[in-house]
Amino acid sequence: MVETTDQNKPMIWKELVLGFVVVESCMYHSIRTIPIVTASSAEEVLFTENLTRLTKLEGDETVKGVLQVPFPTYEVTGYVPVEDEELSEVLLLGYEYPGVQAPDWMEILKKEVANPRRCV
Numbered sequence: 001m002v003e004t005t006d007q008n009k010p011m012i013w014k015e016l017v018l019g020f021v022v023v024e025s026c027m028y029h030s031i032r033t034i035p036i037v038t039a040s041s042a043e044e045v046l047f048t049e050n051l052t053r054l055t056k057l058e059g060d061e062t063v064k065g066v067l068q069v070p071f072p073t074y075e076v077t078g079y080v081p082v083e084d085e086e087l088s089e090v091l092l093l094g095y096e097y098p099g100v101q102a103p104d105w106m107e108i109l110k111k112e113v114a115n116p117r118r119c120v
Helices: 042-047 105-114
Strands: 002-004 011-025 030-037 061-079 091-096
Touching: 011 091, 011 105, 030 061, 061 105, 091 105
Parallel strands: none
Antiparallel strands: 002 011, 011 030, 011 061, 061 091
């Protein structure tokens, strides 16, 4: 996990992606992917959903396969602390792939926080 942080400043972190699980839903006639990410410490295992995402399949969903990703691929997330709130919303900002220029993640975070029409 790579972090950019200060106590009350926006924070960006990257999790190593090992691949994507392909999941099919019979009820919604759809296919989705779930990233398989690593946890870099025992504390992360306890306090993040990273390792439990795969156990949250709905009753009508089945795993169809796993997509490989080039190494190193990262899932980039971030948050902006909100005054008087203990926990701030963590936002998925995107993915970094080897050989592809990474965007300015802090700018993307600021745009996501300011966008009232984003999915919640």
